[in-house]
Amino acid sequence: MFNTKNRTIKIFILVFFINILCFQLSGQEIETKNNPFYFVQITDTHIGKGTNLEITQNLVKQINELPMEIKCVIHTGDILQDGMSDTTNVIKAFAALEKLEAPLYYIPGNHDIFQEHVRKEMDIFQEYFGDQIVEMDFEEVSFIGLYSDPIAYSFSVEGYDPFLELENALERTGDKPVIVFHHIPSVESFYNNTMHDGWENENRDRWEKTLNSHNVIAILAGHFHSDELHWIGEIPLFVSSSVTNRFGRQPSFRIYEYKAGKLSYRSQYEAK
Numbered sequence: 001m002f003n004t005k006n007r008t009i010k011i012f013i014l015v016f017f018i019n020i021l022c023f024q025l026s027g028q029e030i031e032t033k034n035n036p037f038y039f040v041q042i043t044d045t046h047i048g049k050g051t052n053l054e055i056t057q058n059l060v061k062q063i064n065e066l067p068m069e070i071k072c073v074i075h076t077g078d079i080l081q082d083g084m085s086d087t088t089n090v091i092k093a094f095a096a097l098e099k100l101e102a103p104l105y106y107i108p109g110n111h112d113i114f115q116e117h118v119r120k121e122m123d124i125f126q127e128y129f130g131d132q133i134v135e136m137d138f139e140e141v142s143f144i145g146l147y148s149d150p151i152a153y154s155f156s157v158e159g160y161d162p163f164l165e166l167e168n169a170l171e172r173t174g175d176k177p178v179i180v181f182h183h184i185p186s187v188e189s190f191y192n193n194t195m196h197d198g199w200e201n202e203n204r205d206r207w208e209k210t211l212n213s214h215n216v217i218a219i220l221a222g223h224f225h226s227d228e229l230h231w232i233g234e235i236p237l238f239v240s241s242s243v244t245n246r247f248g249r250q251p252s253f254r255i256y257e258y259k260a261g262k263l264s265y266r267s268q269y270e271a272k
């Protein structure tokens with residue numbers, strides 16, 4: 001009789017503490033879900049032309065002065081104007097951008113790696129700025145950055161298969177929300193009041209199918225030097241305007257806010 005009563009009390013205490021633990025865990029989960037997660041996108045710095053180096057230096061300073069915690073900065077390509085072979089400007093660009101206090105991740109654009117020097121410029125890019133594919137894993141979300149120009153312009157690079165790299169990276173993210181970033185958007189470009197063809201249909205379809213078969217919540221790109229929103233199947237494609245003032249643009253970067261599975265952004269402009 002006494003033993004049974006004792007056992008009942010022990011079970012009661014155990015259940016009580018399990019409930020408290022579960023309550024705390026779900027509380028932490030809600031807190032993580034509702035905590036904003038900020039990161040910055042910069043794109044198309046085109047260093048080596050005009051005053052783009054000075055503009056980049058100004059925006060780097062502005063990003064460092066942001067009041068919120070910036071988990072990372074992503075550069076979506078066209079770091080340089082004249083390719084990685086222009087090593088004087090590679091060094092200047094690297095020196096300006098490494099002053100960013102948040103961790104910085106780059107992928108190359110068509111002005112960083114020219115098709116005629118692809119292998120050589122990929123190697124220089126790797127030496128200064130990183131791999132052709134980058135994977136970052138934060139508590140809330142995973143990022144995959146990809147050199148996608150060979151898909152966009154339909155050329156092949158020995159030893160680099162961007163679709164295969166992307167598929168493997170997506171597999172590694174499991175069910176986690178993923179943000180993919182690359183340079184050339186997979187849609188037509190519209191400028192001079194004319195629609196211009198983009199990627200070949202076959203590549204566009206494979207890209208859309210690949211990304212939509214995983215938990216990709218957003219795609220970020222640059223290249224167009226304009227603010228645009230498109231949909232790649234069920235996934236929003238955010239195209240950011242440029243750091244460079246080329247084409248009469250006001251230099252800008254974007255602050256993204258990830259909250260409860262959704263992504264929002266604010267464009268920020270160069271402060272004079």
Ligand SMILES: [Fe+2]
Pocket residue numbers: 078109110111183222223224
């Ligand atoms: Fe570009």
